Amino acid sequence: MPPRDYIIDPTEYDLGNVLADIHEIRRWNKQRFEMEQLTAIVHEDAVRALCVGYKDVTHDEFWVRGHFPSMPVMPGVIMCEAAAQISSYVTQKFNLLHLDSYVMGFGGMEDVRFREPVFPGDRLVIAVERIRVRPKAMIVCRFQGIVRESIVVDGIIKGVPLPANSISSTAGNGSAVGG
Numbered sequence: 001m002p003p004r005d006y007i008i009d010p011t012e013y014d015l016g017n018v019l020a021d022i023h024e025i026r027r028w029n030k031q032r033f034e035m036e037q038l039t040a041i042v043h044e045d046a047v048r049a050l051c052v053g054y055k056d057v058t059h060d061e062f063w064v065r066g067h068f069p070s071m072p073v074m075p076g077v078i079m080c081e082a083a084a085q086i087s088s089y090v091t092q093k094f095n096l097l098h099l100d101s102y103v104m105g106f107g108g109m110e111d112v113r114f115r116e117p118v119f120p121g122d123r124l125v126i127a128v129e130r131i132r133v134r135p136k137a138m139i140v141c142r143f144q145g146i147v148r149e150s151i152v153v154d155g156i157i158k159g160v161p162l163p164a165n166s167i168s169s170t171a172g173n174g175s176a177v178g179g
Helices: 022-027 078-092
Strands: 040-045 052-056 102-114 123-134 136-146 150-163
Touching: 022 040, 022 078, 040 078, 052 078, 078 102, 078 123, 078 136, 078 150, 123 150
Parallel strands: none
Antiparallel strands: 040 052, 052 123, 102 150, 123 136, 136 150
């Protein structure tokens, strides 16, 4: 995929038009505290199973102090986690696996490329789009992370269903992608 081949052209969504804030995201995703890697969802397309959201990267992130002390760079694994959380959100919200009472877990990643660093103060916009679904088994999505107009990370992410009771939480219903 060429670096400027956007999943969705940035003119097709409005970052100021929040469809789901953190409270709505929590309905679908179980991550809490330091592991919440989404700020808002700004675009949903149920037909394409495409979703755009963002993470406002702050100076208070848990990794800033140590990655790296003189120049904090958002860890690639955290960028991938943000993409996984949007994938989980869209999979759960639109019931793409045709399952009730499940959470999403990482199934794998392919062809992930980190193209530019992400720093505190950046807004990491993440777009995910379904490539294929094996009902009740797996979803495969391509994803991109964009800062300003540059694609900073892209790749393929796979999600697999886990039984809902395998993730204990006292913080409501939802799903979790990630480790």
